[in-house]
Amino acid sequence: MSPFLALVRRDLALAFREGGAVGTTLGFYLMVVTMLPLGLGPDLNLLSRIAPGVLWVALLLAALLSLDRIFLNDYEEGALEVMALGPMPLELVAAAKSLAHWISTGIPLALITPALGLLLNLDIDAYGVLVLTMLAGTPAISFIGAIGGALTLGLRRGGLLLSLLVLPLYVPTLIFGISSVNAVLMGPGGFAASFLILCALSLASLVLAPIAAAAAIRMQLQ
Amino acid sequence: MKLIANDLAVDRGGRLIFRGLSFTLASGEGLLLTGPNGAGKTTLLRTIAGFLRAAEGEIRLEGADAEHALAEQCHYVGHLNGIKASQTVAENLSFWAAYLGAIGGGGMGSLPLDEALERLSLKSLRDIPAGYLSAGQKRRLGLARLLVAARPIWLLDEPTVSLDAASQAVLAAMVRDHIEAGGLAIAATHLPLGLDFARELTLGRGGRATP
Numbered sequence: 561m562s563p564f565l566a567l568v569r570r571d572l573a574l575a576f577r578e579g580g581a582v583g584t585t586l587g588f589y590l591m592v593v594t595m596l597p598l599g600l601g602p603d604l605n606l607l608s609r610i611a612p613g614v615l616w617v618a619l620l621l622a623a624l625l626s627l628d629r630i631f632l633n634d635y636e637e638g639a640l641e642v643m644a645l646g647p648m649p650l651e652l653v654a655a656a657k658s659l660a661h662w663i664s665t666g667i668p669l670a671l672i673t674p675a676l677g678l679l680l681n682l683d684i685d686a687y688g689v690l691v692l693t694m695l696a697g698t699p700a701i702s703f704i705g706a707i708g709g710a711l712t713l714g715l716r717r718g719g720l721l722l723s724l725l726v727l728p729l730y731v732p733t734l735i736f737g738i739s740s741v742n743a744v745l746m747g748p749g750g751f752a753a754s755f756l757i758l759c760a761l762s763l764a765s766l767v768l769a770p771i772a773a774a775a776a777i778r779m780q781l782q
Numbered sequence: 783m784k785l786i787a788n789d790l791a792v793d794r795g796g797r798l799i800f801r802g803l804s805f806t807l808a809s810g811e812g813l814l815l816t817g818p819n820g821a822g823k824t825t826l827l828r829t830i831a832g833f834l835r836a837a838e839g840e841i842r843l844e845g846a847d848a849e850h851a852l853a854e855q856c857h858y859v860g861h862l863n864g865i866k867a868s869q870t871v872a873e874n875l876s877f878w879a880a881y882l883g884a885i886g887g888g889g890m891g892s893l894p895l896d897e898a899l900e901r902l903s904l905k906s907l908r909d910i911p912a913g914y915l916s917a918g919q920k921r922r923l924g925l926a927r928l929l930v931a932a933r934p935i936w937l938l939d940e941p942t943v944s945l946d947a948a949s950q951a952v953l954a955a956m957v958r959d960h961i962e963a964g965g966l967a968i969a970a971t972h973l974p975l976g977l978d979f980a981r982e983l984t985l986g987r988g989g990r991a992t993p
Contacts, residue, residue: 566880570869577868638862642927645831645853646882781833 563648564656571660581629582664589622589669593676604681611680612690612741618676619669619694620701620730624723626665627705628712630657631773635713635780644781650774658706658770666698689744693755697737699762703769704729710776733761783809783846783934785830785966790839792822792829799825801838805983807968809934812961815970817985823970824860826985827937830968831858846934850885857933859941863924867913871904874912875926882931891932898929902952917944925953928960936960938969 575581596614597607634640634657643653673694674687682690708726712718740754784806791801799822807813815823828834830841832853843852865874876895884892899905902922907915912923921944928936936957942950950973957967 563881563883566877570866570877570881573873574866574868633866634864636862637864637866638860638924639864639866641833641858641860641862642864642878643881644833645856645858647850647854647885782835 563646564652567643567648567653567656568660568663571657572664575629575660575664581626582668585622585626585665586668586672588625589618589672590676592618592621593679597679608681608683611677611682612686612745613738614680615673615676615682615690616694616734616737619673619698620727620734622669623665623698623701623705624726626661627709627722627726628719630661630702630706630709631713631777632709632718640777641781644777650777651770654706654710654773654777655703655766655770658703658773661706662699662702666702667695670694670698683745686741686745689751690741693737693740693758696755696762697733697758700733700765701730703762703765704733706773707769707776710773710780713777713780733758736761783964783966784844785841785935786844787830787841788839790826790829790841791837792825792834793837794825794834800985803839803985805981807966807981809964809966810961811981812957812967812969814982815968815985816972816982821985823985824939827858827939827968827970828860830935831856831937833858843935847885852935855885855933856935856937857928857931858937858939859924859928860939861943863920864927865912865915865920865923868911870909870911871899871915871923872908874923875899875930878927879930882927882933884932885934893929895930898926901929901956902926902949918946918949921945922949922952925956928956934965936965936967936969938967938971940971941969942971942973 593615600606631640634643644650646653670691673691677687677690705726708722711725712722715721736754736758740751740758743750743754786806788804790803792799803826805813815826817823825834829836830852832851841852843855846855869877872895875898879892879895893901896905899908902925904919904922904926907919912920915923925941938957941953945953957969961967
């Protein structure tokens with residue numbers, strides 16, 4: 561088995577085992593989305609109008625909670641040091657770990673979105689496109705998040721700083737994710753453009769973010 | 783294969799740790815690093831492993847597989863063991879075997895998982911989550927990594943921490959076998975490992991080294 565696959569498989573196994581990491585992320589997503597109608601009142605038209613945006617923002621916050629999982633444990637346990645000496649450059653280590661994070665966080669979050677859409681009276685036309693944009697946009701969340709995770713490794717209670725560093729970088733993904741959903745709901749046209757930019761953001765982060773994350777890890781290991 | 787350090791100087795946070803350090807270590811030789819706390823033993827090992835950059839001088843490997851960088855040919859055993867508490871002993875070790883793979887040649891081969899566990903008396907703990915192990919057992923699991931993934935250079939930083947006398951003897955035998963198979967080992971330790979290292983390098987305060 562190649563080292564890359566070995567690392568992805570291990571991180572996935574740990575994500576589904578260690579302290580229910582995946583479960584807490586999904587639970588947080590569910591909680592944020594359930595709280596909102598309680599705060600706004602039962603105005604179905606209002607809920608339906610803001611549902612795509614609420615779901616996207618809640619997804620970002622839920623994903624944010626799980627970002628420190630990417631590197632922090634391995635750093636504290638010394639495994640990251642051993643990986644740095646392994647056969648893969650740290651860029652690929654960062655990519656493998658971000659990929660495992662996407663599979664264990666981004667995909668499950670996107671897939672339970674339809675269930676939460678029901679709570680918000682989401683427009684029936686929006687279900688498919690919302691899940692599609694989330695699947696296309698969440699790789700950027702995991703890969704860009706890995707930069708923040710790597711930068712805050714040496715800090716105690718780095719979680720808050722991580723959010724401050726990473727959230728602004730999520731703005732483009734959020735904008736184009738929501739605008740492609742709105743293009744379908746409010747028509748006419750415009751979906752392809754927004755969706756392609758969303759995909760481009762994910763693809764660019766796939767390539768560039770591991771380089772930045774690896775540089776940050778090298779600095780932390782000094 | 784020859785590991786050569788030439789006129790090495792390393793500083794951390796603006797403080798000079800050592801300078802003018804030179805040594806040569808050939809295949810089948812071991813180097814013992816001694817010196818008081820803060821003399822730079824860990825710093826030297828981490829510099830060889832490539833975590834730290836030397837301010838002056840260079841470290842290079844001669845006569846080795848040119849495809850792999852120096853850092854890739856090293857095993858570094860630091861203060862942490864790199865063990866996942868929620869995975870079993872065997873899962874931990876098989877991940878490292880799959881991830882690290884074998885680099886090197888000659889007499890240095892990787893042991894199969896079970897033989898490595900046997901050697902460090904961890905066989906009976908094979909399917910227990912590593913979180914339940916004692917400190918000494920965790921250390922042994924961390925050291926088992928050296929056996930399942932062959933590397934020509936072993937960098938050992940206080941490898942005997944929390945090991946009992948019997949395990950220290952096992953470790954000493956492991957290092958001896960590695961050196962006899964043509965490997966290189968550099969160990970920083972306060973305890974005599976029971977090893978006849980070819981050379982000893984004493985790092986002193988103020989950055990002087992006496993070979």
